Amino acid sequence: MSTLIQTDRFALSETERSAIEHEMHHYEDPRAASIEALKIVQKARGWVPDGAADAIGAILGIPASDVEGVATFYSQIFRQPVGRHIIRVCDSMTCFIGGHESILDAIGQQLGIAPGQTTADGRFTLIPVCCLGNCDKAPALMIDDDTFGDVRADGVAALLEAYP
Amino acid sequence: MNQRILASLGPANRVARNEETHPLTWRLRDDGQPVWLDEYRQKNGYAAARKALGEMAQADIVQTVKESGLKGRGGAGFPTGVKWGLMPADESLNIRYLLCNADEMEPNTWKDRLLMEQLPHLLIEGMLISARALKAYRGYIFLRGEYVDAARNLNRAIEEAKAAGLLGHNILGSGFDFELFVHTGAGRYICGEETALINSLEGRRANPRAKPPFPAAVGVWGKPTCVNNVETLCNVPAIVGHGVNWYKSLARPGSEDMGTKLMGFSGKVKTPGIWELPFGITARELFEDYAGGMRDGYRLKCWQPGGAGTGFLLPEHLEAQMYAGGIAKVGTRMGTGLALAVDHTINMVSLLRNMEEFFARESCGWCTPCRDGLPWSVKLLRALERGQGRPKDIETLLHLVDFLGPGRTFCAHAPGAVEPLGSAVKYFRDEFEAGVAPVPAASPTSQPAVIGQ
Numbered sequence: 001m002s003t004l005i006q007t008d009r010f011a012l013s014e015t016e017r018s019a020i021e022h023e024m025h026h027y028e029d030p031r032a033a034s035i036e037a038l039k040i041v042q043k044a045r046g047w048v049p050d051g052a053a054d055a056i057g058a059i060l061g062i063p064a065s066d067v068e069g070v071a072t073f074y075s076q077i078f079r080q081p082v083g084r085h086i087i088r089v090c091d092s093m094t095c096f097i098g099g100h101e102s103i104l105d106a107i108g109q110q111l112g113i114a115p116g117q118t119t120a121d122g123r124f125t126l127i128p129v130c131c132l133g134n135c136d137k138a139p140a141l142m143i144d145d146d147t148f149g150d151v152r153a154d155g156v157a158a159l160l161e162a163y164p
Numbered sequence: 165m166n167q168r169i170l171a172s173l174g175p176a177n178r179v180a181r182n183e184e185t186h187p188l189t190w191r192l193r194d195d196g197q198p199v200w201l202d203e204y205r206q207k208n209g210y211a212a213a214r215k216a217l218g219e220m221a222q223a224d225i226v227q228t229v230k231e232s233g234l235k236g237r238g239g240a241g242f243p244t245g246v247k248w249g250l251m252p253a254d255e256s257l258n259i260r261y262l263l264c265n266a267d268e269m270e271p272n273t274w275k276d277r278l279l280m281e282q283l284p285h286l287l288i289e290g291m292l293i294s295a296r297a298l299k300a301y302r303g304y305i306f307l308r309g310e311y312v313d314a315a316r317n318l319n320r321a322i323e324e325a326k327a328a329g330l331l332g333h334n335i336l337g338s339g340f341d342f343e344l345f346v347h348t349g350a351g352r353y354i355c356g357e358e359t360a361l362i363n364s365l366e367g368r369r370a371n372p373r374a375k376p377p378f379p380a381a382v383g384v385w386g387k388p389t390c391v392n393n394v395e396t397l398c399n400v401p402a403i404v405g406h407g408v409n410w411y412k413s414l415a416r417p418g419s420e421d422m423g424t425k426l427m428g429f430s431g432k433v434k435t436p437g438i439w440e441l442p443f444g445i446t447a448r449e450l451f452e453d454y455a456g457g458m459r460d461g462y463r464l465k466c467w468q469p470g471g472a473g474t475g476f477l478l479p480e481h482l483e484a485q486m487y488a489g490g491i492a493k494v495g496t497r498m499g500t501g502l503a504l505a506v507d508h509t510i511n512m513v514s515l516l517r518n519m520e521e522f523f524a525r526e527s528c529g530w531c532t533p534c535r536d537g538l539p540w541s542v543k544l545l546r547a548l549e550r551g552q553g554r555p556k557d558i559e560t561l562l563h564l565v566d567f568l569g570p571g572r573t574f575c576a577h578a579p580g581a582v583e584p585l586g587s588a589v590k591y592f593r594d595e596f597e598a599g600v601a602p603v604p605a606a607s608p609t610s611q612p613a614v615i616g617q
Contacts, residue, residue: 002610025347027367028385034367035350037310073369073528075351076309077369092271093472094430094504095383098517130526133274134171135502136428136436147171154249157539 010051012059016040020059030060034070038077047078076128082125083118085163088142092131098138099153106153110160124160170196170313172278175437175454176426183208185404185414188429189396189440192282197467198317201324203360205283210330212405215339216293225297225404231405232411233422237275238265238393239471239499240576241421241488244442250380251298251388261384262300263365263391264291264306266314267349267356267448271472271522272530273500275355275426275438276394280307280314288344292396293328298390303344306361309351318346351528357575358391360528371530372575395426419444421487429455431505432462438502444490448482450503458614462507466591470499472519473580475587476506496587516585517545523581537568541585547593548599555603558596562589 001100012020019040023033033132035143037056048071057064089095089104104115107126114131122139134140137149152158173196181190191207200209216225230245251260264287268276280287292305294391307315322344325331333341349355355364356439359373362384381608383389392507403411405425414423421443427450428438441450447469451457458464466476475496477484484494491498506515524538541564547553565586568578589596 004420026347029366030387031363031367035364036348038349039350060367062367068369069369073352074349084595091518091522093515093519093522094272096515097431097506097510128270130351130522131271131273133255133268133277134272134431135272135504136174137171138430138436142310147310147313151172 003142010049010055011115012041012052012055016044017059020056024060031062031066034060034067035077038067038071038074045083046084050061059084061089068106078125081118081122083123085124085144087124087126087160088132088144089115089128090130090132090134090138090140091128092135092138094131094135095139097113100139100141101151103139103141103156105150106156107160108158113160168313170198170281171522172196172274172281174278175435176278176421176439177232178281179439181440184410185442186424186440186448186604187406187411187414188279188286188426189283191286196282198284198321199286201285201321201457202327204283208405208568209285210289210403213289213292213330214336214590216296216404217336217340219487220404222297225293228404228408229297229400231408234396234399234403234411235421235488236393236499237395237425239270239473239497244392244396245330245443246389247380247392247434248294248298250378251390252381255386258301259387260298260300261387261389262298263358263361263384263389264303264397265306265358265391265393266305266311268394269308269353269356272428272430272468272504273502274393275428275500275502277311277314278426279394279445281317281413283324284314286317286398286401287318288321288331288396290400291344292335292342293400294390294397296338296340300390301341301343302544304347304365304384304459305344306355306365307346307348308355309348312351317344317347322346323462332542335450340454352528353522354528354575358546360575361391362389371528372577374574375557381482397425398454407451415442415487417487418443418485418490420489423502424476426484427486428502428570429505430502431467432459432507433457433505434459437526441486443487444485445476446482447486447503450486451482451505455505458505462509464505465508465510466506466512468499468504468506468584470503472502472522473515473576473583474499475498476591477587478510478591496583511549512588512595513545513548516588517549518544519584519599520545523577531574531578533568533573533580537564537578538581540564541582548596551599551601553596556598557587557600558593561585561596565589570600 020037023036024030053064053067057067132140234244235241355370360370363369430436470577481494520541527534529535565582568582570579
């Protein structure tokens with residue numbers, strides 16, 4: 001069998017399926033739960049494998065291509081494997097003035113990755129993000145769900161240590 | 165309950181405040197912890213909702229908001245009462261939605277975060293009263309995914325409100341039903357455009373829609389829909405509670421806009437932050453009295469009045485009054501009212517390169533001028549930043565400012581992207597010219613060979 005076609009190997013877990021079905025009831029039309037469904041899969045698996053579009057489309061009653069179209073539009077849906085922890089560095093002009101490029105450099109030196117890349121050990125993925133709304137404490141970044149402000153290049157190593 | 169420090173704790177929590185002058189922020193706690201239902205009620209919370217649902221006809225609420233002069237706080241400044249008045253009068257169209265635009269992603273904007281993290285019930289009360297006025301039976305708060313603390317606090321507050329009979333069926337015995345959900349997004353700045361937001365809520369790619377039809381006629385799931393910003397909705401309880409005359413007395417003389425506004429200053433100022441201030445204060449008061457002026461060693465080079473999509477202004481423009489018309493007089497828009505100081509160490513070409521990279525990345529790709537024009541501007545700015553620009557690059561940038569301007573594109577994304585670019589070239593043209601590579605002296609071999617003469 002070809003290894004290129006993975007769709008029939010993907011199956012939603014019972015937890016994922018029931019979470020998606022629960023979300024559908026918050027909207028007039030099941031399609032509206034497509035973004036939330038992708039986030040449910042991503043929460044469980046870290047990213048959204050190809051086959052998820054078919055499985056989600058089947059539950060919501062919409063074409064897989066529509067789910068795929070949504071999955072590729074939104075920047076916080078990951079279509080390839082990512083690290084255990086996501087580092088989001090704010091690249092707004094406020095953080096630019098605050099020196100966010102030096103933070104990116106420090107992370108790059110510490111971990112050996114550029115924006116869009118994942119460390120070889122699968123620990124961190126680094127991505128840029130739109131203004132985090134922490135502008136009085138620029139430069140700002142998020143690691144997973146935690147927001148940090150007034151970040152200094154020489155403090156990056158200590159920040160990362162808390163995320164094994 | 166954990167006592168984690170919220171990112172929005174700041175100067176707005178520390179300045180002297182009272183109910184008469186700070187309708188949005190007077191309930192904030194000094195410690196920056198969220199104001200939950202019991203405390204919110206002790207501080208007069210839901211009194212305006214009681215009045216609106218118990219004593220006022222739906223049309224009276226709309227009329228009150230119209231007369232108050234409240235304008236949208238998301239950046240565009242459209243009169244809220246007029247927007248509400250666009251909802252169809254036809255009673256048979258009885259499925260209507262109220263959407264709260266909480267997709268706060270405008271660079272240098274962190275005001276809605278403050279309201280949602282610390283005063284979730286103020287937004288719920290504002291939405292409840294507004295839903296009653298608009299006859300909406302269901303509301304969604306469209307919240308950006310990165311605001312995890314806001315999501316948690318809003319969801320907890322909604323549960324509290326449901327348990328207290330402030331959301332759900334027959335609210336406060338009025339016979340009015342309203343349910344409210346938090347919908348979290350998955351990234352993309354364009355979701356803040358109201359028709360793109362509707363597409364996103366429906367589970368589609370967030371491309372803006374053609375207008376007309378406007379959302380008031382054909383909105384989410386084809387039904388009449390009103391989309392209002394968080395801060396706009398948070399103004400509604402005080403307007404209904406204390407009346408139009410009080411609200412109109414808040415702004416400073418000379419201001420055409422009414423009420424208060426969350427204003428801020430960031431950049432290398434002494435005390436960056438947000439404060440609730442009356443419309444019509446001068447930008448200089450905001451900059452010097454509240455933000456404390458520039459930090460030692462930094463000089464103010466220019467500033468932006470309210471977000472990435474507003475133009476740059478010079479230090480002399482600090483005399484302008486902070487309201488839509490006051491900022492328009494000096495050549496740009498007030499936007500969100502959260503200003504950014506650019507200091508003398510910042511090169512404008514590099515700053516604009518950063519900004520246009522953002523706008524190019526966040527273009528939804530729907531219309532050609534935006535999809536192709538913004539990356540073109542990035543390419544030119546990167547070349548100028550490296551000192552490898554060509555002589556005509558500045559002219560090309562100015563052409564793009566024109567070609568991507570208001571009315572030339574499908575939505576306001578590209579016009580917002582080129583407004584700061586146009587003003588930066590206007591005020592700091594020499595910095596752009598410095599990026600043009602010197603023309604090498606023509607060598608004989610650079611001439612085309614002429615054959616056959």
